[in-house]
Amino acid sequence: MDGRRLYLVMVGIGRACLLVAVLTAVSLSPARADVTIGIAGPMGGSFADVGRDIKAGVEIAVAAANARGGINGEKIRTVSVDDKCEAETGAAVANQLIGKGVKAVIGHACTAAALPAARVYAGGGVLFLSTAATNPRLTDEKVGAGVFRMAIRSDREARAIADYLGKRFKGKRVAFVHDGSVYGQGLAEQAAKLFADDGGAVAMTEAFTPGEKSQNNLIGKIQDAAVSAVVAGALQADAAVIAGEMRTRGLNAALIGNEALALAEFKALAGDAAEGTVFFLPFVDKTRPEAVNLILSLEERQLMPTDTVFTAHAATEAAIAALAKGGDLAGAAAFLRKSGAATVLGKVTFDGKGDWREASYAPQVWRGDAFAPLP
Incomplete structure (x- = not known):
């Protein structure tokens, strides 16, 4: 084999070895994944x-x-x-x-x-x-x-509600109502306990059936209790029904609820009855x-x-x-x-x-x- 042919063969072998080395390195390297x-x-x-x-x-x-x-x-x-x-x-x-x-x-x-x-x-x-x-x-x-x-x-939301009631409704009667859910009942009952422990007047604690088009029976009890505020552990649709029927009966009690009342659906369903409704959100x-x-x-x-x-x-x-x-x-x-x-x-x-x-x-x-x- 002449010198030129030997040179070309060696170059070819070198390139092949380099390619194998590169491919081996790639295969052995950990692949990046999203x-x-x-x-x-x-x-x-x-x-x-x-x-x-x-x-x-x-x-x-x-x-x-x-x-x-x-x-x-x-x-x-x-x-x-x-x-x-x-x-x-x-x-x-x-x-x-x-x-x-x-x-x-x-x-x-x-x-x-x-x-x-x-x-x-x-x-x-x-x-x-x-x-x-x-x-x-x-x-x-x-x-x-x-x-x-x-x-x-x-449970920290209940504390915030109780503190708010203590400042704004000291010496006044407050009703606590809920939809019977783990969240709604837990919130209303805990807020009522904390309010009472602080010396507040809990007029009533009452459950209602969620999903009803009317809460006439509940509103009647609220009216009879002569309260200044109603704390509702409820989702937006039920809270809107309660707000609407309270206003229809001429009740001026403040409605206080949880973060579900921040949803646009509550405002859309309650309409003008949403005015003045207070609810609590994380401070952002x-x-x-x-x-x-x-x-x-x-x-x-x-x-x-x-x-x-x-x-x-x-x-x-x-x-x-x-x-x-x-x-x-x-x-x-x-x-x-x-x-x-x-x-x-x-x-x-x-x-x-x-x-x-x-x-x-x-x-x-x-x-x-x-x-x-x-x-």
């Missing part, structure tokens, strides 16, 4: 607005994180499911999300869906931050170290500098900057930071409890149970077609 975050909530029905706002908050936070490089260089993608605010559906969609390989889930606004879903995520090693489930059981039962609540426990400071970009993104989507959007966005930021810093579920959970995360709502940390430390309630009131913080 980090998937699940979005769960009521995407239809009476609570569709809540599901829409959760989805928007998560997606905007994910887009911002991806613009910064994702999680340790890996892009983040989202997948959403409709839990219908139902227990059976909540568990089913939680299993679906685990099957899709999610590392974290944001959402499950309704306690009915959040409780069974939390057990599924705990068993699957998935980080879970609920944005609105308020029943104490979600964190009290300690189903898993990775279960967190980016909302406020309902939308004036922080971090809020500017979120508000601009919401304007592009033609969405309102609701509290739900802000808490979902903050929960997503916390989950992303935890996954980036903590690695596995245990590390992510420890990060949220010890270090906390910088979010649109400021630094967010969680206590040993998984409850949001910085959370607090603020009274809101319906005035015209919108509600605003109560001065």
Whole structure:
């Protein structure tokens, strides 16, 4: 073989070896894969607005994180499911999300869906931050170290209501009514107990049948009790019926309720009877500098900057930071409890149970077609 042919052969062998080396290196290197975050909530029905706002908050936070490089260089993608605010559906969609390989889930606004879903995520090693489930059981039962609540426990809501009553209705009679649900009954009865313990006058505590077109019997009892205020543990449709029939009978008692009364459906159903209705929401400071970009993104989507959007966005930021810093579920959970995360709502940390430390309630009131913080 002459020198030129030998040279060409050697070059060919060298290139082949280089190609094999490159392919071997690629095959042995860990492949980068997207980090998937699940979005769960009521995407239809009476609570569709809540599901829409959760989805928007998560997606905007994910887009911002991806613009910064994702999680340790890996892009983040989202997948959403409709839990219908139902227990059976909540568990089913939680299993679906685990099957899709999610590392974290944001959402499950309704306690009915959040409780069974939390057990599924705990068993699957998935980080879970609920944005609105308020029943104490979600964190009290300690189903898993990775279960967190980016909302406020309902027992703290009862305390806020009792404090408000003590300031505004001291020495006056107050009625407490509820729909018999775990949430509604628990809230009304706890608020009544705290109000009574503080020296307040509890005129009555009464259950009603939810879903009725009229609450005539209940309104009659309220009228006979001669109260100055009515605290209702009820969803928006039932609260609207109560508000409307109270006004029809000429009752001037103030109506005080929970966060369901913030939904547009309550105002639409109650109409003018919604005027002056007081309810409690988590305090969300939308004036922080971090809020500017979120508000601009919401304007592009033609969405309102609701509290739900802000808490979902903050929960997503916390989950992303935890996954980036903590690695596995245990590390992510420890990060949220010890270090906390910088979010649109400021630094967010969680206590040993998984409850949001910085959370607090603020009274809101319906005035015209919108509600605003109560001065």
